[in-house]
Amino acid sequence: MNRFDVDLFVIGGGSAGVRAGRIAAGHGARVMVAEEYRVGGTCVIRGCVPKKLLVYASRFRDEFEDAAGFGWSVPEARFDWATLIRNKDTEIARLEGIYRANLEKAGVEIVDARAVIEDAHTVRLVKSGTRVSAGTILVAVGAHPTLEPVIPGGDLGITSNEVFHMEHFPERILVIGGGYIAVEFAGVFAGLGSNVTLLHRGDKLLRGFDEDVRDALGEAYAKHGISLALGRTVERLDRKGGAITATLSDGSVLEVDQVLVATGRRPNTAGLGLEAAGLTLDAVGAIPVDGFSQTLTPSIYAVGDVTNRANLTPVAIREGHAFADTVFGGKPTMVDHSLIPTAVFSTPEIGVVGLSETTARRLHGEIDVYKTSFRPMKETLSGRDERTFMKLIVDRASDKVLGVHVMGHDAGEMIQLVGVAVTMGATKADFDRTIAVHPTAAEELVTMRTPFVVKTPVAVG
């Protein structure tokens, strides 16, 4: 006789919840997953996947232009937003179907409903009022975009949730934010032909990234015709006929067709009943967990964006998998969050693994920095004024590569593979003895010989 209706109740059918549910079922657990919107979660439905499709769409403009230098004449290209969105929606629906099918194949029961926690072992399905008891509850509810800071007329703006379903293509768009989502959408709309202003209160884009990369992206975006409004905020938004006016902190007024606010995301913990289960949230509303994703209530675990550790899909998936192995597979597994390769799908693209120069200097003291900036081969005939930037940061004492930063074509693809080497603890000597692949841009990563900056910190006292 089972004491609980299910062994595992997963709240949220996104990247983390789907993986956790599938793996736990594979370990023999009776699993139920509740999803209030669409299975697949943010990444599949309104995040990484549709975004990347839009990024692909946005890069054709450059391709059409560049083709001329290679002998092609391309008739004037025209872009149709409705076709792109329709095709994107078809693909997302296909992927959602696959996610559902995979869960069902694994024996997981899917409930299309919002679920809230009643106590440490009970979940209530909001639509039907049904109560389900569970040996373990996994909270994998993700996060949502916020329209912050709150300003007069702020609700005239849209977030990344709505941007994928805009009815009309904006000829003029104001993107607010300096993080990767803002940067990516600014690149997308510029490529698709909008007149883009990217406004950020800081003095550079992509806080936390290497300073050279931040500078290089700012220059590249300005060259691409994106108007950067840095060190400024928006004071108010007003409707003006079919347009929106944005009054900026420097007193200037900008008229646009759309305002995309990408200033932050918050965990989906409001009204979830966590307090009833004895849990306290942190300052941003995230659920505190230990290295095994367990909360202070032993039967409740949390994974993915709702824990606000590293808000990326592969991390959410890894956390979900580790949870299932720990609790149902008899294999306690912690996720190492210390080295996470990541990409920004700006155009040009950015790939990063490991430490920035500033952080490396702070943590390791004596480092060597290798960097190069060059015109990629393709741009010799295209004539495009675009450069590729690469940087290696090496610990002088151990020769270990601490950080790799790439900006240019296919940087995301490159960094995935460099990430293997860096995760394995590769040294600069390992990079040096790797034979180059020629002619590629990536070969520069193994052919940089002379440290760009050699600084020895001065001993104090």
Ligand SMILES: Cc1cc2nc3c(=O)[nH]c(=O)nc-3n(C[C@H](O)[C@H](O)[C@H](O)COP(=O)(O)OP(=O)(O)OC[C@H]3O[C@@H](n4cnc5c(N)ncnc54)[C@H](O)[C@@H]3O)c2cc1C
């Ligand atoms: C525009 C955008 C672009 C992104 N691009 C990338 C990228 O390129 N690479 C990358 O790695 N990451 C990217 N991310 C981040 C990535 O999407 C998230 O890190 C990832 O989806 C987190 O997975 P999760 O399972 O924690 O949450 P989610 O995927 O958000 O899943 C949570 C699910 O829970 C459901 N839910 C919430 N509350 C309840 C409830 N009470 N009951 C039932 N269901 C509920 C939600 O509907 C949702 O489906 C992007 C995010 C955005 C917004």
